[in-house]
Amino acid sequence: EYFFMPHKFNFLRINGLDILNNCQGKTINIEFKFSKPFPANCIFRKELLSLSMTPIINIFTKSAEPLINNHKKDSYRIFVDRSQPKAYEIIQTLQVKAHNSEGGKRLLKNYKSFERFEFLKDNQKDFYSVNTKKNSKGEVFSEISFFSSYIMDETISIDLLCSNGDLPSKLKIGDINTCDLKGVDTKNVEIPSETRRCSVDGNLLWKLVSVLSFSYQTILSKKAFFGVLESYSFLDNQSNWKIYKLLQESIIDIQSKSTYLIDENITKKGTLAIFSIKDSKFYTLGEVYLLGLIISKFLASFASINSFCELKIRCLDSKEILHYPASFGKKALI
Secondary structure: OOOOOHHHHHOOOOOOHHHHHHOOOOOOOOOOOOOOOOOOOOOOOHHHOOOOOOOOOOOEEEEOOOEEEOOOOOOEEOOOOOOOOOOOEEEEEEEEEEEEEEOOEEEEEEEEEOOOOHHHHOOOOOEEEEEEEEOOOOOEEEEEEEEOOOOOOEEEEEEEEEEOOOHHHHOOOOOOOOOOOOOOOOOOOOOOOOOOOOOOOHHHHHHHHHHOOOOOOOOOOHHHHHHHHHHOOOOOOHHHHHHHHHHHHHEEEEEEEEEEEEEOOEEEEEEEEEEEEOHHHOOOHHHHHHHHHHHHHHHHOOOEOOOEEEEEEEEOOOOOEEEEEEEEOOEOOO
16 A cells, blocks of 8 residues: 555545534634654645545445356356446455255355365365456456356356446546535545556565565565565556655664563563664655555564564664664464
């Protein structure tokens, strides 16, 4: 998201406003106090702030057209709406169900995803696999394959996570103005961004598989850190490459040492990561702070559940020291 949707991180939530329910006034003043100076060429204006804003994404659940699985084909193309093939783009397959009538009884069955290995837990022999393909016109579509010992014809229902592809990019400011909540008026203040598609090949997939075995201790050197970061950056995109190059030039050194904290009366051991950054490469110190928030969450994804990672950033030019609270690990032990 830092590479593809950097504007997402320009949002903040103000908590505690429910206290206004007990107030009788019609207006309030919110005062922001900044502890650091703004850049010389930055003029702070009210137009830089907007209230009641949130980032949105064009994604929703939808059922595909039912298909008949007669177990005679290797795969079946998934159609969301055959009459409008360009109106929908499949993001993810959520659920696959099969039903048939055998001997007057209606039988239901859930197919499990092969990629998630769920069928192994239940000792189930019925699973599916979805592949993305491209035809001679360059159009991308999805096909589903079934693996089952069952040979009777069955009707397949598929629940999908979809988007509208490139259609939202044709909307103008203010066109998105409907909301399910009563009494709430909405509109988009920016033109929806175009869909950015990335090429995923075997090399990238093998890199991502190898990353699964990493821990935060193994990536706390500059070479290893950028080796892992490259797998998430999709450097064939020019704007992504510029951000990646900026990080390479600004992050001078990465060090680590053990640290301890007490959590619920239990002493836990973790790692303090120390990033030395040339902050003059960034527009403001705030951009460095934002980068630290993202790195902190990124490192936590490599820490095991019973551990934590704490981050400190040394700004080499301004001599500022930025501290970030401990992020407890989210990676399950294998």
